[in-house]
Amino acid sequence: MEKSLLEVKDLNLHYVVFGGSLKVLDGVNFRVGFKENIGIVGETGCGKTTTMKAIMRILGMTTAKISKGEILFKERDVLKMNEAEVQKFRRREISMIFQDPTAALNPVFSIKSQIYNVIKYSQGTEKKLTKKERKDLATKALSDVMLPDPERVLENYPIQLSGGMRQRVCIAMALLSDLDLLIADEPGTSLDVTIQDQILELLNELVRKKGISIILISHALGIIKNITHRTYVMYAGFMIEAAKTTELFSNPLHPYSKGLIASVPTLVGRGISNGIPGHIPNYSNPPLGCRFHPRCSYTMPICKVEKPPFLTVSDTHQVACWLFKKEGDKIGK
């Protein structure tokens, strides 16, 4: 197997809440190769954002606790890094674009002071920038994301910008440092479709130009289909299917993936489908065995007792479902 840039192994995470805990992530496994575009799909609340925040180690100010698992980035365990190493890791190797650009910009600082602060820490302490260099860098970052009149944007506060402009500012800030992996958490979801399209095109182009990997989380399956090489389907805190994107869309295996892909509305033909009945489970008391079994129409007795392992169907396709266990496959545990 080729070398991975990022490898998440059996990540378990829960949130401590009053009177118990929410077991949100239950054995997340996935990998990202060098210069590879990865898509992650799954319904709201399945733990996509939490996984990404865990990778960046930015859950520190919440009540999340990681109970098990490894996050290997270039073969170093992110979870075992000390504070200084984590900061260097965030500054030099990884970056994240948040879901809601309005919430991701601090409302009380001007764009200038936010960008300058990022520049100050992302460039490290070894080289001191002059005021002019700093300004040029900030202006260039903003014009790279096709923001008109970057000089004026620098002076503005987030509330003076439109949603699309805020999203561009967020992307500019995320791409300020030299990085290897960009996590894009539903970029543009809160924007209208044309702006969303522009943003994603821009992102795709920047990523290609810089030669970095990207993890794209999105509900827009069309975008996933166009941009990513491989796609993971996530459900209630674990990965249920992984495949080459084209393969996943043409031949989804897991009952959930089938439902998800079938639920994309089409203009001609069957119209809006019924989707998948039911809701994402309650994390304080998740179902035993496969977490999808209460909603699955193919439930077998084993689904209710034991969590399905990731089964390799072909070189490019893996699925976590008992339906695809062949005779003679050895089951761990």
Place this chain on the structure above:
Amino acid sequence: MGTQAPEDVVERLRVEMHYDKPIFIQYYYWFKNVLRGNLGISLVTKHPVLEDISELFPATFEIALYAFIFIAVVGTAIGVFSARYSNSWVDNLGRIFAYFGIVTPQFVFAIMGMLLFCYVFKILPSMGRLDPTLTYPAKITGLITIDALLQGNFIVFFDALKHLILPVLSVGLGGMAQSTRITRTSVYNNMRKDFIAAAQSYGVPDRVIMFRDLLKVSMNPTVSILGLQFATTLSNAFLVELIFNWPGFARYGMTAMLQKDLNAISGVVLTVAIFVMLGNIFADIVNSFLDPRVYLLSTSKE
């Protein structure tokens, strides 16, 4: 005027102070005088009220000023740390401390502090603004510490500071506890926002996030409360002033109230009212600097 005063003398005073007129006429006379800087003559001290107040006010203002700084700095710092380490022992200690501060009356702190530091340990003075062996510095602002500093008299400065410690703590602890709780709540809520996670993801150190990004966005409620607390500190200091024999204005107001010295009462109330107003205006100005949304939204409505 005692209870034995003859009828005609009482009547003469009533006419002199316009008490025989309807209340709005009385208000008119009072307000006209106030605008001319005349607050009337104290019935007890027989001095003009304005003179009395300007004589006594700096002493109280000195306590209020230091108490306010204490409330603002210490209260906010404890609040931020309580939020950052929420539900840990730091937070719980801060919480106990805060509730203790809120429920305990000022004079209890004053008496306990006096007992402990003046009687048992004998490290702090218990009375007055300055040691009797020292002479007061020439009056510039009326605040002994600042006057002493301006004149480079450090012995007086440190002695005055020593005299201030206990009154300031007694007056300030309650307010500090309040601002601790408010800051904690505000910081705690903002800590979970995406922009904090975003700042972290750009590699900004936690220390900078806490005291720059997080504090600025969380300070609005604290600043509003601080604006109110400044005036409260001024008027609520009377028991503390009584205990520490502090020649202050809150005590003067209390005495005036007990002796029905109407001119002095209205003078004191007016002064406090002015400071309530100033405190609020100042808080609003500070808030609009802290949060651009305050003025950006109010000007964009044209």
